[in-house]
Amino acid sequence: MSVEYKISFPHMGNYYIPIATFVKNTLNAKICLPPKITKKTLELGTKHSPDFVCVPFKYNLGNYIEALENGANVLIQAGGGCRFGYYSEVQEEILRNLGYNFKFFNITSRTFKPLLYYKMFKEINPMLTIKNFLYSFYLIYKQIAVLDKFEDYIRENIGFQINDGDFKRLEKKFHDELITIEKIKDLKSISIKYTKLLKEVPINKPNDCLRVGIVGEIYVLMEPFSSCFLEEELAKKGIEVKRYINISYLLFSKEHKKTNTLKLAKPYLQYNIGADGVDSVAHSKVLAKKGFDGIIHIKPFGCTPEINCMPILEKISEDYKIPILYFSFDSQTSETGVKTRLEAFHDMLLMRKEKNKKWKELT
Amino acid sequence: MMKDKIKVGIPRGLLYFKHEVLWKTFFEELGCNVVVSPETNKENLNKGIHYSIDESCLSAKIYMGHVDWLRNKVDYVFVPRIASYSKQNQTCTKFFAMPDIVENTFKDIKILKYNLDIANGKTERAGFIKLGLSLNKNIVKVLFAYRKAKYKQLENERKQTKEQEDILEKTDKIKILIVAHSYNIYDKLIGFPVQDYLKKLNIEVIYADKASKDESIRASYKISKSLYWIYNQEILGAIELYKEKIDGIIFLTTFPCGPDSLVNDLCIRKIKNIPLSYILIDELQGEAGIHTRLESFVDIITARRLRLCL
Ligand code: SF4
Ligand code: SF4
Numbered sequence: 001m002s003v004e005y006k007i008s009f010p011h012m013g014n015y016y017i018p019i020a021t022f023v024k025n026t027l028n029a030k031i032c033l034p035p036k037i038t039k040k041t042l043e044l045g046t047k048h049s050p051d052f053v054c055v056p057f058k059y060n061l062g063n064y065i066e067a068l069e070n071g072a073n074v075l076i077q078a079g080g081g082c083r084f085g086y087y088s089e090v091q092e093e094i095l096r097n098l099g100y101n102f103k104f105f106n107i108t109s110r111t112f113k114p115l116l117y118y119k120m121f122k123e124i125n126p127m128l129t130i131k132n133f134l135y136s137f138y139l140i141y142k143q144i145a146v147l148d149k150f151e152d153y154i155r156e157n158i159g160f161q162i163n164d165g166d167f168k169r170l171e172k173k174f175h176d177e178l179i180t181i182e183k184i185k186d187l188k189s190i191s192i193k194y195t196k197l198l199k200e201v202p203i204n205k206p207n208d209c210l211r212v213g214i215v216g217e218i219y220v221l222m223e224p225f226s227s228c229f230l231e232e233e234l235a236k237k238g239i240e241v242k243r244y245i246n247i248s249y250l251l252f253s254k255e256h257k258k259t260n261t262l263k264l265a266k267p268y269l270q271y272n273i274g275a276d277g278v279d280s281v282a283h284s285k286v287l288a289k290k291g292f293d294g295i296i297h298i299k300p301f302g303c304t305p306e307i308n309c310m311p312i313l314e315k316i317s318e319d320y321k322i323p324i325l326y327f328s329f330d331s332q333t334s335e336t337g338v339k340t341r342l343e344a345f346h347d348m349l350l351m352r353k354e355k356n357k358k359w360k361e362l363t
Numbered sequence: 364m365m366k367d368k369i370k371v372g373i374p375r376g377l378l379y380f381k382h383e384v385l386w387k388t389f390f391e392e393l394g395c396n397v398v399v400s401p402e403t404n405k406e407n408l409n410k411g412i413h414y415s416i417d418e419s420c421l422s423a424k425i426y427m428g429h430v431d432w433l434r435n436k437v438d439y440v441f442v443p444r445i446a447s448y449s450k451q452n453q454t455c456t457k458f459f460a461m462p463d464i465v466e467n468t469f470k471d472i473k474i475l476k477y478n479l480d481i482a483n484g485k486t487e488r489a490g491f492i493k494l495g496l497s498l499n500k501n502i503v504k505v506l507f508a509y510r511k512a513k514y515k516q517l518e519n520e521r522k523q524t525k526e527q528e529d530i531l532e533k534t535d536k537i538k539i540l541i542v543a544h545s546y547n548i549y550d551k552l553i554g555f556p557v558q559d560y561l562k563k564l565n566i567e568v569i570y571a572d573k574a575s576k577d578e579s580i581r582a583s584y585k586i587s588k589s590l591y592w593i594y595n596q597e598i599l600g601a602i603e604l605y606k607e608k609i610d611g612i613i614f615l616t617t618f619p620c621g622p623d624s625l626v627n628d629l630c631i632r633k634i635k636n637i638p639l640s641y642i643l644i645d646e647l648q649g650e651a652g653i654h655t656r657l658e659s660f661v662d663i664i665t666a667r668r669l670r671l672c673l
Pocket of ligand 1: 054055056081082083084217219275276300302303304305306621
């Protein structure tokens with residue numbers, strides 16, 4: 001008798017939606033979503049991880065353990081970053097040492113390799129046709145774009161909703177529908193419907209609200225739990241948040257190509273400084289030029305590429321007179337600490353804004 | 364009157380310990396005056412800490428201290444970028460960024476560099492030619508300098524491998540393999556105290572980085588199949604190559620080294636039958652603590668050896 005496959009993968013923000021859709025449409029198998037990330041996830045992951053490995057590793061491992069406990073028997077690792085390529089070998093070893101039985105698929109790659117994935121997936125579902133596979137690929141590509149667009153809008157406006165909870169409620173409904181799609185045309189109708197609904201949410205956004213850009217390492221940017229829900233905290237203070245990095249950007253945008261981002265990062269950088277460090281520099285420069293009020297740079301503790309870019313961000317901050325606040329996250333980061341520093345930063349931005357206004361009135 | 368020689372400063376940190384002969388010979392052949400910063404001391408370290416981002420690894424902080432020492436003492440500071448040796452492997456991303464970090468941190472430093480990044484089509488030879496031509500217009504001279512430097516470097520590496528392998532065959536002493544990056548084990552503040560103390564305990568210290576690089580990389584796949592940090596492969600393979608001849612292994616790492624954190628963890632899980640110890644050095648490290656650790660590790664090995672002999 002053959003075993004029934006139960007497939008799982010680590011969480012990162014809301015991207016479980018496209019991954020689940022994809023798995024459902026291509027593999028004739030059950031999906032076993034890991035439970036939502038909680039403190040316990042992180043504790044579990046930390047307990048079994050190498051001491052000072054970067055924190056995305058710990059979250060992933062925690063997700064895997066919780067999923068395996070729920071009966072998953074196929075794990076998928078997918079991710080970017082400088083150590084991600086090596087995560088899976090170590091994670092697999094740790095999990096086997098813990099006595100779990102499972103199949104492990106590593107689709108980690110900095111580039112998109114559909115054919116290679118096809119082979120892997122066919123191993124699980126021998127009935128899978130290349131046509132179906134490519135269609136499903138195309139579908140999630142579009143699905144991710146719709147998801148990211150929706151989130152971008154929320155990020156820029158949630159701080160200004162008139163009725164508390166409007167956006168969150170809408171988002172929940174949107175996710176519930178988005179995860180069920182099978183065809184491009186389902187996606188299209190959802191996209192149209194929710195774009196309209198989004199615009200209908202009443203907001204009150206002043207023209208001169210504070211605007212802050214967030215740059216940094218991709219995992220902590222995209223998994224809100226790992227940054228102590230930093231974006232939500234900013235929104236609560238009535239700040240518009242800009243973030244360039246999301247999956248659409250990383251996988252599909254031309255702008256993300258190293259040669260292009262490097263051009264944007266001139267004259268500060270000559271070379272690729274590892275993982276997505278160049279993006280942090282390029283985007284900080286763009287944010288500074290666009291006149292944003294401040295920048296927040298976030299990274300996991302010890303994240304080398306992002307540490308590499310910090311002396312350069314310092315220089316940008318000096319050249320453009322734009323304040324930058326830095327955060328490092330690991331398994332011991334205290335939420336109150338983050339909140340306090342954010343508040344101080346917020347106060348400082350407000351004072352600067354006032355001062356600039358007065359200065360303008362005078363001159 | 365003869366023109367003054369160009370003074371090139373090389374920071375005694377990071378990849379200097381792997382390329383000492385190559386770099387020095389090349390610049391000297393081109394008629395430069397080479398100044399290497401002195402052995403690391405507390406002052407370098409403090410300067411390095413001052414000029415680094417808090418969370419940088421200790422090794423990189425020390426490097427910045429050496430760069431600082433060379434300021435105003437030389438015409439150029441040599442800060443190459445070494446990122447990959449093939450499509451399949453790469454170095455730690457710290458080395459991707461060193462020229463950009465140095466240039467953005469020190470406004471008053473002019474740097475010399477070459478870019479080695481085979482994955483992106485940048486070969487060492489091309490890099491050296493470009494670098495050489497910026498110092499000396501004579502292409503023949505530049506080519507010759509590179510050839511000679513490369514030859515001497517390789518010869519030196521072969522000699523070191525040979526010497527170490529002779530010791531491995533001959534000595535009766537307890538042999539401990541130190542798995543560490545060259546810039547850590549040979550640094551005066553980081554690895555030197557460890558080496559030194561082991562020698563005092565009458566241990567023969569074997570250095571993973573002295574194993575033949577090619578052989579070591581090939582052997583490393585037996586321990587880790589997907590490892591792509593070449594400098595870690597170079598030292599990891601030595602375990603596989605020497606495992607029959609050594610009595611124990613010490614992993615020596617600086618805080619918070621990214622690649623080492625993962626690789627060491629994997630090794631500790633996979634390597635059975637040889638006693639292992641793991642030493643992490645940070646800026647506040649006191650020697651006393653390390654001494655106790657080393658002593659007890661040596662005790663374990665000695666006891667084990669006795670047991671095996673009986
Ligand atoms: S980019 Fe940072 S967080 Fe990602 S793998 Fe590398 S060190 Fe870890
Ligand atoms: S490999 Fe480790 S010690 Fe070496 S530069 Fe990178 S982080 Fe630092």
